[in-house]
Amino acid sequence: MDKIAIVGASQTKYERRKKGEIFYDMIYEVTTKAMEDADYTLEDIDNVITVSNDFLDGRTISCMAVQEAAGAHDKNVSTIEGDGAFGAFYGAMRVLGGFGTTLVVAHSKGSEGDPKIITNAMFDPIYHRLLGLDAISSSALQASVYMERYGITEQQCALVSVKNHKNAKNNPYAQLPMDITVDDVMRSKKIADPIKLLDCSPISDGAAAIIIANEKRAKKARTKPIWIKGVAHCSDAYFLGDRDLADPISLKDASKKAYAMAGIKDPMSEIDVVELYDAFTYMEPLWLEGMGICDAGQGGQLIEKGITVMDGKLPVNPSGGVLSAHPVLVAGLVRIIEAALQIRGEAGDHQIKGAKTALAHGINGPCGQSHCVWILGSK
Amino acid sequence: MSEWLQDVKDLTLKGQIKVPYTWSVGEVGSRFLVALRDEKKIIGNRCKNCSTVYVPPRKNCGRCFKDIDEWVELGSKGIVTAYTIVRYDYPLQPTKAPFAYAIIKLDGADVGFVHIIKEGLDKLKMGTRVRASFKEDRKGNILDIDSFTII
Amino acid sequence: MARRVAIVGTGQTYHKSHRLDVNGRELINEAVTRALADCELSIADIDAIIIGNMDHFESINYVDTWSVEGSGGYMKPIMKVTTGGTTGSSVAIAGYYHVASGLFDKVLAIGWEKNSESDTTAAIVTCSDPIWDRFSYSGAIPSLATEASAYMEQYGATQEDAARVAVRERTHALNNPYAQMYNRPITIKDVMESPMLAYPIKLLDVCPRTDGACAVVFAAEGVAEKIAVRPAWVKSCSVRHTTTWFGDVDYNTGMLSLKRASKEAFEKAGIKDPVEEIDVAELYLPYSYAGLKWIEAIGFCGPGEGPKFIWDGNTDMGGKLPINPSGGVMCTNCIGATALLRVAEAAIQIMGKGEARQVPDVTNAMATGFGGCWWSDVVILGKDKPN
Ligand SMILES: [Zn+2]
Numbered sequence: 001m002d003k004i005a006i007v008g009a010s011q012t013k014y015e016r017r018k019k020g021e022i023f024y025d026m027i028y029e030v031t032t033k034a035m036e037d038a039d040y041t042l043e044d045i046d047n048v049i050t051v052s053n054d055f056l057d058g059r060t061i062s063c064m065a066v067q068e069a070a071g072a073h074d075k076n077v078s079t080i081e082g083d084g085a086f087g088a089f090y091g092a093m094r095v096l097g098g099f100g101t102t103l104v105v106a107h108s109k110g111s112e113g114d115p116k117i118i119t120n121a122m123f124d125p126i127y128h129r130l131l132g133l134d135a136i137s138s139s140a141l142q143a144s145v146y147m148e149r150y151g152i153t154e155q156q157c158a159l160v161s162v163k164n165h166k167n168a169k170n171n172p173y174a175q176l177p178m179d180i181t182v183d184d185v186m187r188s189k190k191i192a193d194p195i196k197l198l199d200c201s202p203i204s205d206g207a208a209a210i211i212i213a214n215e216k217r218a219k220k221a222r223t224k225p226i227w228i229k230g231v232a233h234c235s236d237a238y239f240l241g242d243r244d245l246a247d248p249i250s251l252k253d254a255s256k257k258a259y260a261m262a263g264i265k266d267p268m269s270e271i272d273v274v275e276l277y278d279a280f281t282y283m284e285p286l287w288l289e290g291m292g293i294c295d296a297g298q299g300g301q302l303i304e305k306g307i308t309v310m311d312g313k314l315p316v317n318p319s320g321g322v323l324s325a326h327p328v329l330v331a332g333l334v335r336i337i338e339a340a341l342q343i344r345g346e347a348g349d350h351q352i353k354g355a356k357t358a359l360a361h362g363i364n365g366p367c368g369q370s371h372c373v374w375i376l377g378s379k
Numbered sequence: 380m381s382e383w384l385q386d387v388k389d390l391t392l393k394g395q396i397k398v399p400y401t402w403s404v405g406e407v408g409s410r411f412l413v414a415l416r417d418e419k420k421i422i423g424n425r426c427k428n429c430s431t432v433y434v435p436p437r438k439n440c441g442r443c444f445k446d447i448d449e450w451v452e453l454g455s456k457g458i459v460t461a462y463t464i465v466r467y468d469y470p471l472q473p474t475k476a477p478f479a480y481a482i483i484k485l486d487g488a489d490v491g492f493v494h495i496i497k498e499g500l501d502k503l504k505m506g507t508r509v510r511a512s513f514k515e516d517r518k519g520n521i522l523d524i525d526s527f528t529i530i
Numbered sequence: 531m532a533r534r535v536a537i538v539g540t541g542q543t544y545h546k547s548h549r550l551d552v553n554g555r556e557l558i559n560e561a562v563t564r565a566l567a568d569c570e571l572s573i574a575d576i577d578a579i580i581i582g583n584m585d586h587f588e589s590i591n592y593v594d595t596w597s598v599e600g601s602g603g604y605m606k607p608i609m610k611v612t613t614g615g616t617t618g619s620s621v622a623i624a625g626y627y628h629v630a631s632g633l634f635d636k637v638l639a640i641g642w643e644k645n646s647e648s649d650t651t652a653a654i655v656t657c658s659d660p661i662w663d664r665f666s667y668s669g670a671i672p673s674l675a676t677e678a679s680a681y682m683e684q685y686g687a688t689q690e691d692a693a694r695v696a697v698r699e700r701t702h703a704l705n706n707p708y709a710q711m712y713n714r715p716i717t718i719k720d721v722m723e724s725p726m727l728a729y730p731i732k733l734l735d736v737c738p739r740t741d742g743a744c745a746v747v748f749a750a751e752g753v754a755e756k757i758a759v760r761p762a763w764v765k766s767c768s769v770r771h772t773t774t775w776f777g778d779v780d781y782n783t784g785m786l787s788l789k790r791a792s793k794e795a796f797e798k799a800g801i802k803d804p805v806e807e808i809d810v811a812e813l814y815l816p817y818s819y820a821g822l823k824w825i826e827a828i829g830f831c832g833p834g835e836g837p838k839f840i841w842d843g844n845t846d847m848g849g850k851l852p853i854n855p856s857g858g859v860m861c862t863n864c865i866g867a868t869a870l871l872r873v874a875e876a877a878i879q880i881m882g883k884g885e886a887r888q889v890p891d892v893t894n895a896m897a898t899g900f901g902g903c904w905w906s907d908v909v910i911l912g913k914d915k916p917n
Contacts, residue, residue: 020384054585054586058394060396060584060653060654061613061657063771064903067771067903068773072771073772074772078613078769081585090609096630097533097630098630116469116471121591124596125400126402126435126521126553130521131494134471138480141461144463145461192465195463232607235603237441237599238441241482245482249605364592366592369595370595370608398649398656402554403549403647404553405551438552441599441600
């Protein structure tokens with residue numbers, strides 16, 4: 001793979017409800033700020049990828065709302081419908097495939113739609129939709145299989161919530177910085193067993209943008225280029241009953257490919273920080289297992305031992321993660337941005353000292369059916 | 380956001396995407412739903428290539444990418460391999476909370492079948508044996524199985 | 531360095547207004563199976579998949595993950611591209627970049643729609659801005675009618691001119707057994723006498739609604755030549771999705787997005803005189819008037835010259851520049867697949883697999899996509915490897 005880098009990044013503050021900004025405004029804000037970050041003008045943007053979803057936006061051809069806000073006027077542009085980590089991957093392909101730079105933008109306003117109806121529409125209309133499944137209840141099924149299989153405890157999951165909300169206190173963009181205890185999580189309202197309120201990510205509004213450039217164009221940017229060392233995606237089977245929900249095989253596959261591209265042999269020792277898609281607390285240990293950070297079933301202990309806290313051996317979600325702000329679709333792009341900021345040394349109060357290699361991760365579909373894994377590096 | 384908006388009553392617009400849908404079930408799915416409706420039977424099908432017995436049945440095996448043509452009649456009993464007790468009510472749900480979603484490995488099938496359990500939630504565990512209970516008035520959809528009951 | 535990329539196989543369903551015998555995944559599977567058979571590959575050979583359709587036509591959220599059983603995406607990289615009417619060409623262009631990136635050698639691009647499953651207009655009106663446009667936007671036909679009447683006013687084009695385009699599409703479809711309007715020829719009189727929908731557009735001036743799917747296999751240089759006897763090389767792709775609000779579209783300046791996308795695509799492909807160098811075009815013409823006006827935007831003829839260019843027979847089979855040998859969008863419109871069908875049909879022409887609809891000696895073929903807020907995609911394919 002040719003050398004390509006992230007040279008600009010920006011995000012809005014994530015809020016439960018953005019009253020003052022429509023999609024267009026949010027995208028204009030992050031587009032402008034990403035160009036400022038890179039010290040690029042609109043002429044430096046060769047092409048644009050937008051990320052949106054017609055269900056979330058309550059709009060057919062949802063990308064129509066943001067074309068000009070993303071600076072796509074009279075430029076080549078396309079749209080990925082799915083998580084921003086996937087959209088960014090297509091943006092990267094377009095740089096490898098001939099463009100000098102790609103701007104990738106993603107937006108969503110969870111506040112404007114009905115998340116249960118929207119996520120119910122992920123389920124097959126013939127066999128599953130009438131059952132009323134949504135993102136929470138389906139994830140609860142996955143949590144039950146995973147936790148039962150390996151004896152992962154609700155307390156271990158609660159620790160993820162405690163850690164990530166605490167980390168969010170150091171991230172000015174996060175929506176839910178909180179000091180909470182394991183007891184608070186355990187006593188929070190039962191939603192769908194074993195998932196309780198404080199095991200869930202919030203409903204959020206927000207947007208984010210990155211600029212990807214080839215080696216030559218990266219030189220023009222003000223920022224230290226953050227190199228894309230490896231990236232891969234993969235999908236598991238669709239029907240929940242066809243999958244082993246405690247074994248994220250598609251994440252394993254994507255991780256393996258991304259590591260091979262990046263020359264990573266031992267992720268635990270070679271990766272300095274992980275930003276992963278923790279829509280629910282159980283996902284953090286499960287995804288860490290899928291990424292090969294620890295063995296199957298060891299995710300709970302990894303968290304209990306404090307390995308993933310800010311000053312642990314491998315900090316996970318220093319930004320506060322998706323648990324602290326969950327703008328759907330945007331969230332995977334945010335993981336990439338946060339990983340890049342860590343390597344730049346510009347993560348502010350949630351900086352991991354000396355981070356040189358970072359993993360970022362996004363998911364699509366029910367229960368993490370499809371995963372996209374990114375490895376970013378300083379060289 | 381500028382200051383003045385703080386003092387303005389929220390201007391919002393309410394709307395809904397009102398599109399009626401008529402999904403084609405297809406030939407394979409129709410056979411499954413007709414068996415539910417007319418015979419109170421759950422049928423699956425077996426991929427010749429990998430021997431997997433699927434339920435609901437599929438036109439093709441997603442893993443082998445070959446058409447499937449062997450029908451298998453499954454029992455209406457099975458074991459729970461995943462479950463969650465849902466504590467919130469929502470109009471999309473077919474019944475009032477608390478109820479459970481479960482993935483059930485039906486006898487004779489190789490993949491799980493997702494449905495609901497309404498009664499005996501305190502007895503529900505991984506491995507619990509359950510049986511499909513059919514509605515009296517069946518319409519040819521997945522809710523012709525009213526729910527699964529603990530045996 | 532970007533790699534050269536070619537199309538090595540295509541597959542499509544026999545398009546119908548209603549395919550009640552299959553669900554969406556099964557429909558997709560038909561096209562995928564045919565595309566793989568066309569280039570003698572198995573699903574195991576495919577390195578990545580891109581799929582597209584429009585969400586609210588079937589109400590499936592995350593079609594990429596929902597469809598894996600039909601698309602062959604189990605344990606493969608798959609993502610979804612959706613841009614409205616241009617979805618199919620956007621999917622094709624994504625297929626191109628997947629391979630050009632050097633990351634994937636063989637990639638499957640899929641477009642599909644089951645328009646029978648919903649109310650197309652009820653879904654499409656929601657593409658307009660909910661705050662500013664939705665109260666006044668009543669769907670694609672009135673919007674197109676505005677353009678048509680402006681064009682007639684500007685250049686004196688007539689309803690008969692447009693009818694001539696409609697007749698050409700149905701005549702061409704006589705050669706395409708996959709077309710929904712296969713074997714359903716019409717006359718100018720039929721068009722003129724068909725019910726008026728929104729002046730000057732009548733029923734036979736517009737595309738139908740279709741259930742169908744299309745799949746195209748893209749492969750990298752070095753691989754493509756081994757798979758196909760005559761790969762269809764991608765010479766350029768160009769996209770303009772500029773406008774956000776319908777009120778911003780200027781109907782009097784011609785189809786600006788198509789003009790700009792075509793100009794860039796021709797430049798990238800090294801084409802100086804399109805009407806001489808393009809041998810066949812598969813254009814996304816959703817209604818007959820586009821067949822007059824949009825060929826001007828592409829530069830096949832000058833402003834206002836569209837009707838004469840058509841009446842002279844240039845765009846008929848055997849003419850100087852046959853347009854839509856497949857019968858085009860007015861004979862088949864499974865929306866998420868429609869623009870991919872244009873690319874597939876253009877590739878078929880290069881590969882010499884057009885059978886009854888084959889145009890002889892095709893060196894360069896052009897495909898377009900139309901959609902969104904007057905947006906355009908252009909893809910140029912060639913028999914010869916691009917420089
Ligand atoms: Zn099989």
